Amino acid sequence: MNAPVEDPSVLAARSQLPGDPPPSGLTPEEFRAVAEAVRWAPSIHNSQPWRLRPLGDGLAIVEDLGRSLPVIDPFGRDRMISCGAALFNARVAMRALGHLPTVEILPDPAEPTLVGTVRSTGYRQPAPGDLAMHRSIPRRRTHRRVYRSHVIAEEDLLDLRQAVAAEGARLSVTEPAVRRHLVDLLRRAVRAQAEDAELRREVERWVRRDAADAEAGDGIPLAALGTSPYPVDSLVHGGLAGVPDAEDIEAELARSTLLVISTRGDTPRDWVLAGTALERLLLAATAGGLVATFAQQALQDRAVRVEVTEVLGIWGHPQVLFRVGRALVEAPRTPRRPLEQLFE
Ligand SMILES: Cc1cc2nc3c(=O)[nH]c(=O)nc-3n(C[C@H](O)[C@H](O)[C@H](O)COP(=O)(O)O)c2cc1C
Structure with a gap:
């Protein structure tokens, strides 16, 4: 019962x-x-x-x-x-x-x-x-602030793995030994994005710099970006000059666990499955007191994405690259559009 x-x-x-x-x-x-x-x-x-x-x-x-x-x-x-x-x-x-x-x-x-x-x-x-x-x-x-030094317990990791497997995708944990290589790839992707003026203009359109702007109920308010060296922050704050040092990214990543969700195929259907797996994992993580943020840039660059697949030796196609850990302070809530605007 x-x-x-x-x-x-x-x-x-x-x-x-x-x-x-x-x-x-x-x-x-x-x-x-x-x-x-x-x-x-x-x-x-x-x-x-x-x-x-x-x-x-x-x-x-x-x-x-x-x-x-x-x-x-x-x-x-x-x-x-x-x-x-x-x-x-x-x-x-x-x-x-x-x-x-x-x-x-x-x-x-x-x-x-x-x-x-x-x-x-x-x-x-x-x-x-x-x-x-x-x-x-x-x-x-999404938690883009500093993480508390933390290694996810095997038991928690098992929950996250099961959440992803239940949706037909796979979760891989990146070993510390490959982390440096991954950081280099991430920096390469961010650098290429920072050099792309059109891309930076597009990102800028989704950053909400003041309160009036934030009333749109979409995009990322500056307050949600935090100050730690995450790639998306660097794009917004400083362009090329803002691409963080590898040591800074690595030090940040070392305080959390870097995970990848991958799928067998790489079709729109696989992308939707990756999204359901991601949200299932994120909700399980939230229930377990864990927080997460994304490092999706490394998968947005086509060439870098191929290298990420090789470096990680993962099954299938990487769809989401993100880190999970414990928060030091709570992150602010990012606003949403009014419900009425969502209907067809
Ligand atoms: C497919 C996908 C890719 C994302 N990529 C990034 C990213 O590269 N960097 C980042 O900081 N946040 C990324 N995010 C997080 C979104 O910015 C975040 O979900 C959104 O701002 C809403 O905030 P919330 O997650 O706190 O509710 C991504 C989210 C999704 C679903």
Whole structure:
């Protein structure tokens, strides 16, 4: 017997009880709760590149190409990874509401921007794990500040591995011995990005430098960037001169564990899967008191990405490069667009 529903927000939004006849659909309150979960998914430069389409018994996530970053992400890989994370949050919210969701990825070849659908096929009392994951959605945030010196315990690492494997992707841990090589590759990628004026203009369009700017509810506020030597900060703060020293990056990385999510193939479907795996891992990490940030630049540069694959000797294609550790101080929450703007 499953544990009873504990989360009052879930109870408030819930329309029927387990054992009731199959659902005819989500109530408006339930739909809102699912949309709210989507809203807080991580996305490349907080571009939130999705639109939501109500389906009656669930919702569809559609790519919003008007929110793409064509220079830094020409194939839309990071955009699809972001949409995969959003799709995962919708699934988590449906489960927490007591629905049994089915997910279809890229269900319609005639509509390639339709990333996926999440539909209720019945009811099931949420398991404690479903509720815990749901609670982690608003608590998760990208942490670009200094990390506490920390090696992830084997047990925690196993949880993270399982989270990624459950979505059909793979998690690799980078050994300290290859870290220096990886840092050199990361710096090479950042340097190339810093030399690309068009790319820097694109990044700049997603940085919110003052409070009025931040009201847009998208992009990255300066306050979220922190001061430690992360590549995206350097692009924003100093261009080429701001590319951090290898020693500084390495010292920072040594205080956390550098991880890679990879997939067998490298198609848009694999990117969506990588995004669902990423969000599942991030929510598990949040529940375990861990924080994460990305070093995606090394995978955005095509040539560097090939070298990263070789250096790490990983299975398949690397999709997300990120670090996980423990925070010294809490990171600020990055704003989101109003819910109403997300609907088609
Ligand atoms: C596919 C993807 C790539 C990202 N790449 C970077 C990156 O290279 N550097 C970085 O600092 N943050 C990166 N982020 C984190 C986003 O900037 C972050 O999710 C967004 O600003 C929202 O903030 P939050 O995660 O704190 O909610 C990435 C996120 C995703 C999903």
